[in-house]
Amino acid sequence: MTDIQNIQNVSDCVPLYLPHSLYLKPLAKMTISVSLPVNKTGKSISHLDVMEKLSAALKPDKFFVLKASKSTLEFIRFEAELEDRKKLRSATSRLDGATLRLSGFSESFRVRAVEAKDDFPTRHDWDSFFRDASNMDEMKAGERPDTIHLTHLPIRWFCPRHMENEENVKPSESIFKRIFEKFGSVRIVDIPVCDPYRNKMNADINGMKTFSYEHGVLFEAYVQFDEYVGFVRAMDDFRGMKLVRKFVDKTQAININVTFDKTKHLSDAQILRRERVRKRLIQKAQTEEEEREKKKKDELERQERERLRFLGSQVKCQ
Structure with missing residues (x-):
């Protein structure tokens, strides 16, 4: 999976290399944790249902990416991304502390949302x-x-x-x-x-x-x-x-x-080191190619001798 995405909002893109139409765009990532009810014996919880509820809670904004990254008996963690970084803070505030109601469960599902930690080296x-x-x-x-x-x-x-x-x-x-x-x-x-x-x-x-x-x-x-x-x-x-x-x-x-x-x-x-190894590999490939050519030539010569021997025997029979 390459995770190449089609995007609509390009207002915040900054040029990287215009001859190839390459740009950089600010990331807008958040981490969402949904706490699961204590009493859920015999009940299954659909990630898709939870995601639909999260999407509804985020309106009028929309998730650009939303996927479950970890699931335990206590919580489900989601990785989310918006298309516009300018909306990240308000979207995070809207979700953090929200409660979700799912069909078949009397208890609410509490949501915690934070901006995703930047692991880019400093x-x-x-x-x-x-x-x-x-x-x-x-x-x-x-x-x-x-x-x-x-x-x-x-x-x-x-x-x-x-x-x-x-x-x-x-x-x-x-x-x-x-x-x-x-x-x-x-x-x-x-x-x-x-x-x-x-x-x-x-x-x-x-x-x-x-x-x-x-x-x-x-x-x-x-x-x-x-x-x-x-x-x-x-x-x-x-x-x-x-x-x-x-x-x-x-x-x-x-x-x-x-x-x-x-x-x-x-x-x-x-x-x-790489150059030395490359030269050895090239030499090895050339040697193997020469050996293949020699075997091919020897086989052709053998076939030609067989052909001439066969023709010679035919002449004697006549």
């Missing part, structure tokens, strides 16, 4: 991580706060426009780099799916952290800045945002994951 998070990490050298690229790891990115939003409808299309590293150059000088980018040998490398160097993605739909990428200020600008701009793509006939959005790299993925040492 400047303190990355500064303290690299300061305290004994295996990092902040004088070296990739071992300091300079590299961003992004996941859940739609492939077709980052490929050349004329290739968007082609099969087996890959995202463009050059386009991806240009997008992030607005924040500062980019030293290097890496999109693992663009490397045909990457999935044959060990997990500690291949940079492929997301194995559950739909094949050919989503990708992950790394971008490393030359200077700390570029890294900070990019992190600050992506904080609390979703990614938006405007099309001629529609506008779509997707919640992406953005964090700082903790694995030295774009350190010189890791880049060199």
Whole structure:
């Protein structure tokens, strides 16, 4: 499930990269907990019924996303999202403390609603991580706060426009780099799916952290800045945002994951390791191809000898 959403409200979108009609839009998430009645022996509680009641309580506003994330004997927790962040505070206040009445239950269901906690890393998070990490050298690229790891990115939003409808299309590293150059000088980018040998490398160097993605739909990428200020600008701009793509006939959005790299993925040492492994894999593939060609040639020569032997025996018989 890619979770690409069609949206209507684009008034709060801010440009990310206009040549590809890419924008950022503020998230408007809330967490809702519905307490269940104590006396419910033998009665089942439909999540759908509860969601319908929550939707009714939210009017005149509407949920953009509403889904159950946890269910226990005491409560049901929902993750919700509105399309307009400006309405989040009033919507949360409207739901928090409300009571729901469901058919078949004499007791009310009490609702608690809060704005969802932002788990986006802060400047303190990355500064303290690299300061305290004994295996990092902040004088070296990739071992300091300079590299961003992004996941859940739609492939077709980052490929050349004329290739968007082609099969087996890959995202463009050059386009991806240009997008992030607005924040500062980019030293290097890496999109693992663009490397045909990457999935044959060990997990500690291949940079492929997301194995559950739909094949050919989503990708992950790394971008490393030359200077700390570029890294900070990019992190600050992506904080609390979703990614938006405007099309001629529609506008779509997707919640992406953005964090700082903790694995030295774009350190010189890791880049060199991948290059060495890639060369070995290429050599191995070439050797295997040469062996296949040799076997094919040997088989053709064997067949030709058999043919000539057969023709020779036919002549003798005459």
